[in-house]
Amino acid sequence: MNKLNRLTRRQMLGVLGKATAAGTLLMHVPMFAQPSAGSVVVIGGGFGGATAAKYIKRRNPAISVTLVEPSKVFYTCPFTNLYVGGLRTFDQQAHTYDELRELGVKVVHDLAQGIDTDKKSVQLAGGASLSYDKLVLSPGIDFKWNAIEGYDQQAAELAPHAWKAGAQTALLKKQLDAMPDGGVFLMAAPPNPYRCPPGPYERISMVAHYLKNNKPKSKILVLDAKDGFSKQALFQDGWKRFYGDMIEWVPLSKDGKVVRVDASNRTVETEFGQIHKASVLNIIPPQKAGAIAEQAGVTNETGWVPVNPQTFESSKVKDVFVVGDATIATPMPKSGFCANAQGKVAAAAIVNALAGKPAAQASFANTCYSLITPDYGISVAGVYRVEGGKLIEVKGSGGVSPRDANDDFRKLEAQYGTAWYNAIAQDTWGTRG
Amino acid sequence: MSLKSFKGWQTPLAAVALAMSATMPLSASAQSVMDASILAGSCFNCHGTDGRSNGAIPSIAGRPQLALKNQMLAFKSDQPPAGTTVMTRIAKGYTDQEIDALALYFSQIKQQAAASQKDPQK
Numbered sequence: 162m163n164k165l166n167r168l169t170r171r172q173m174l175g176v177l178g179k180a181t182a183a184g185t186l187l188m189h190v191p192m193f194a195q196p197s198a199g200s201v202v203v204i205g206g207g208f209g210g211a212t213a214a215k216y217i218k219r220r221n222p223a224i225s226v227t228l229v230e231p232s233k234v235f236y237t238c239p240f241t242n243l244y245v246g247g248l249r250t251f252d253q254q255a256h257t258y259d260e261l262r263e264l265g266v267k268v269v270h271d272l273a274q275g276i277d278t279d280k281k282s283v284q285l286a287g288g289a290s291l292s293y294d295k296l297v298l299s300p301g302i303d304f305k306w307n308a309i310e311g312y313d314q315q316a317a318e319l320a321p322h323a324w325k326a327g328a329q330t331a332l333l334k335k336q337l338d339a340m341p342d343g344g345v346f347l348m349a350a351p352p353n354p355y356r357c358p359p360g361p362y363e364r365i366s367m368v369a370h371y372l373k374n375n376k377p378k379s380k381i382l383v384l385d386a387k388d389g390f391s392k393q394a395l396f397q398d399g400w401k402r403f404y405g406d407m408i409e410w411v412p413l414s415k416d417g418k419v420v421r422v423d424a425s426n427r428t429v430e431t432e433f434g435q436i437h438k439a440s441v442l443n444i445i446p447p448q449k450a451g452a453i454a455e456q457a458g459v460t461n462e463t464g465w466v467p468v469n470p471q472t473f474e475s476s477k478v479k480d481v482f483v484v485g486d487a488t489i490a491t492p493m494p495k496s497g498f499c500a501n502a503q504g505k506v507a508a509a510a511i512v513n514a515l516a517g518k519p520a521a522q523a524s525f526a527n528t529c530y531s532l533i534t535p536d537y538g539i540s541v542a543g544v545y546r547v548e549g550g551k552l553i554e555v556k557g558s559g560g561v562s563p564r565d566a567n568d569d570f571r572k573l574e575a576q577y578g579t580a581w582y583n584a585i586a587q588d589t590w591g592t593r594g
Numbered sequence: 595m596s597l598k599s600f601k602g603w604q605t606p607l608a609a610v611a612l613a614m615s616a617t618m619p620l621s622a623s624a625q626s627v628m629d630a631s632i633l634a635g636s637c638f639n640c641h642g643t644d645g646r647s648n649g650a651i652p653s654i655a656g657r658p659q660l661a662l663k664n665q666m667l668a669f670k671s672d673q674p675p676a677g678t679t680v681m682t683r684i685a686k687g688y689t690d691q692e693i694d695a696l697a698l699y700f701s702q703i704k705q706q707a708a709a710s711q712k713d714p715q716k
Contacts, residue, residue, distance in 0.1 A: 216635070471626065498639050505635035521629035526636035526687065528680055542680050544636075544687020558687030562679070573679050580649035581640050588643045 198223035199515035202283050202293040204273045204453060206230030206258060208237070208497040209485030210299030211589045212504030213511075218264045220512040227267040227291055229283065233257065236326035238357060239497045240582050240594065245323070245334050246367025247374075248535055253594045254326060260591025276457040278478045295511045298459065298466075298483045299500065300451025301325070302356050305464070308447045309349070309422055316424035320442035323364075324356060336441045337368060342376035344440030349419040349429060350385040351445045354465070356486045356495045358391035359541065361445055363531035366396065369404040370534055382437060383410045384429065385417040386447075391494070392531060392541055392561050399533035419444070450487035457481060465489045470552040472510035472520045473503050482507040492554045493545055498527045498581075501589055523547050527559075530578030537568070538575030630699040633692055637700075645700045646707060656705035663697035 198221060203214045206228055214228045236254045243249045258268045269291075275284035282292045304322065306313045312320070323333040340346065346368050350361040365383055372379045381404075389412070390396075400408045411417040421430040427442045449455075449464030459466045459475040466483045467476040473488065475481040484507050485500030493499045502525040510520040525545040532538050543559035545552055562574060583593040634645070637654065641647050645655035654662060668675050669685035670693070688696070 502636045522626045524633045542683045555687040580651040583649045584642050585639045588638045
């Protein structure tokens, strides 16, 4: 991008959507001047982005694909709960980008800080800019800091969210390890929608597993901003059976909503003024699409990204495809599995579009495993398609593990959970856990 | 779009026409076709890329088409085989036509990747 373009980038964002269709398209002429199979920039190297980059290359190696991801090593959120529970090392959630490079993806370890969807270019923090024919955003989530009074980035250094894998996860584990026997682990669980619907409750299970074996006099208090949660009956059956009365879950309607946090004193205040004190305070705040999505102008008033479910192209901005947790893809949950599945559908649609062909029918599935103990796993599954322009869960499909399943069934699902992780990690990054 | 307009695409008007026609089909979902490789994409997430598993979940690549089809239909039935966990919930999400397409797709993939692929173990 030349200097003039750089100067006008913000102004360009400002007029986005106001330009006439013809005017917008005319400005693309210089970028069409080089005949090629097309170029795609993918922002974000998680489950959605890495998968999209890989599957575009697999479907058409002639397409130029650049993946922009700040981290050289990506740590998945899935299975960090098992690390917190002492079942895995942190490095088992680490993945790199060697396989993508071998496939011919140009991997750039930089931060995308500006997107000009009019000029179709991405500005990197390091100074370079990248132009694209099609852009894929897989930005994950960001937090609504201060939506809970007193809970900002600084407070998170004392009361970790650990809802993005990395230093926050390590901090939570360190605090749990340092917690005295007889202490209280307090989690503030988030309102919908948020990343990984069963995640908070698997974390509670894994913390309980650790405490039962190491600090059995301790308590776990879950203050929830909602009245129900994913796989609730299965979790609560498991909690009662394995952890007795260690875990107390307080729903929204029983004053479960945390409205204020004092991170230094590790206290929280609920909607109706109850104060709770914790030894370890885990605040999972309300969420929205990752910041770059907002910057690109693809989010709506909810803070999330509406998409055409057939292709996962933004419904607001042409040639920008958005996958993963940032999207509004109900009834699909915000899971790594779904992000990967959406990445594949977007990849196929992009490859077809660059060849002048229509997108084929979209199809998605999801399976989320959660552990209650190392040998007791539960799952929720779904199969999704597009009908009448809307994503739907196929009637009669999906759902949670049977409530009356025997221990062999639970053990199998625990094993399948680990097998799932290894399979999807290898599918996404080429490395297993 | 004719070849002729491709040749003239550096003129502004043709560029407009090209850009518009290239994106129009994306919204024409009513005419979209079934693509077994898209249906199969979600299977990879547990059964491994191309259906080649690296763990406890069975590989489905290169198995006989009829065996794959019958297994999926058994999962889909109201009396799935003993020991079935999640697959009965997943198989119910696919039409018999889609199951046929998936069975054909995975039966045509070689059980092992080409020898040039490196060991995926870290």
